[in-house]
Amino acid sequence: MNSQIAESRFRVRYAETDQMGVVYYSNYLVWMEIGRGDLCRKCGFAYRELEDKEGISIAVADVQCRYRAPARYDDAILVHTRVKRVRRRVLTFTYEITNETTGQRLAEGYTTHVAVGRNGKPCSLPDRYYQLLSG
């Protein structure tokens, strides 16, 4: 099992807030995607390379996010991303999103993905990436 944990850090953008004065809920999914990119890098490859060289994308099949406390403009955000499960065609990542300054948990969730080729059809992850993600 892959025990790598990616840590992604950034500040909340003004554009990410809404009129409730907090981060709009869909932006957490964007943050999860930053986490996935950083986790790939930590495992030894750039996600970009998978798309560019292999013509393979990791399409999202399912997402779940639980919101515990609001994030606000300029807050320092920390995302912990882990590989939960890797199969040849299906991957699951989990995420914990916290306010780095206060340590407060803001949200957590998971995403499930399928590998798809340039034709949009499901395919297997090339061995190199499967191994790297398996840890």
Added chain:
Amino acid sequence: MNSQIAESRFRVRYAETDQMGVVYYSNYLVWMEIGRGDLCRKCGFAYRELEDKEGISIAVADVQCRYRAPARYDDAILVHTRVKRVRRRVLTFTYEITNETTGQRLAEGYTTHVAVGRNGKPCSLPDRYYQLLSG
């Protein structure tokens, strides 16, 4: 139980696509929010009025979305939104997102919400809105 179903129609915006050539996954949550607004209207009130007059927001506590087929730029999208459950402090909505032209199901999901006051603390829905959402 509230049997109202809101139908929301719009076209995919270019801004909503990503380099995979399909709609980026977080945008489905924005579409769900359009569905919620239309459902409130169908139940007899504007969501805006709830925030402006009553000082109450319907904060998202949980979201789940399953992606079945990709949406593309300029596709005609149809969102069906239903109230699944209404309590004084907790609401659940469900969503079905389809390509209106082909009839293909693109995604489905739910969101759970808690009513919060101007101070950010959970509160009860005012009776009028509770009744309207209960159908």
Added chain:
Amino acid sequence: MNSQIAESRFRVRYAETDQMGVVYYSNYLVWMEIGRGDLCRKCGFAYRELEDKEGISIAVADVQCRYRAPARYDDAILVHTRVKRVRRRVLTFTYEITNETTGQRLAEGYTTHVAVGRNGKPCSLPDRYYQLLSG
């Protein structure tokens, strides 16, 4: 000169607001893009077709937007889009954005575009599209 004017209508999305309680400024550029799409349709073609069939994209080279009054959640927005100038390789569109309910002008601006091929290099608009956009 092309005297076509596209009218695009939609409501402000919650996701488009920011913590100032008004629409975040970059979203007006998304609205301009909706206007461009509707103007293409009015001229007789789908922008999508230009990209899919001809492999030509209309990349943005320049944008200017002046903001006159804020837009708020759920406001009914009306965008008027016009072709200002068409050359084989360069196009300019102008936009007027108003609150349809009050008639108040919210913003106006223009975008300049260059036609680019699949290789990302500037190219000429195919004659059919040049004629349609020239009106």
Added chain:
Amino acid sequence: MNSQIAESRFRVRYAETDQMGVVYYSNYLVWMEIGRGDLCRKCGFAYRELEDKEGISIAVADVQCRYRAPARYDDAILVHTRVKRVRRRVLTFTYEITNETTGQRLAEGYTTHVAVGRNGKPCSLPDRYYQLLSG
């Protein structure tokens, strides 16, 4: 005249790309806003503080952006932000956006802003912020 230059660094997010395979044009305005936040910090205050403590927002009145070369997913972006002009009620910032890895200029532009109070009406910048921004 304020000679401060803020340097903001981040990677392009997948969510920021569009089906043309490059960053969608409205996202450059979000990057400009990151630059403004960093420039405020460099001048000695958090923009958040201006809104929270003083009840004053810096609303955008005008934006212009020229796009020179595309940005792509995962590119390392560097934004240089400067104060161009500060008056009691009007501010202008300028921006240069480059690919930090290649040094290629991607875009440049400016934004003009007016200070507005909680009532949405124009007002003067409090002296402390005026002095800090004047440099």
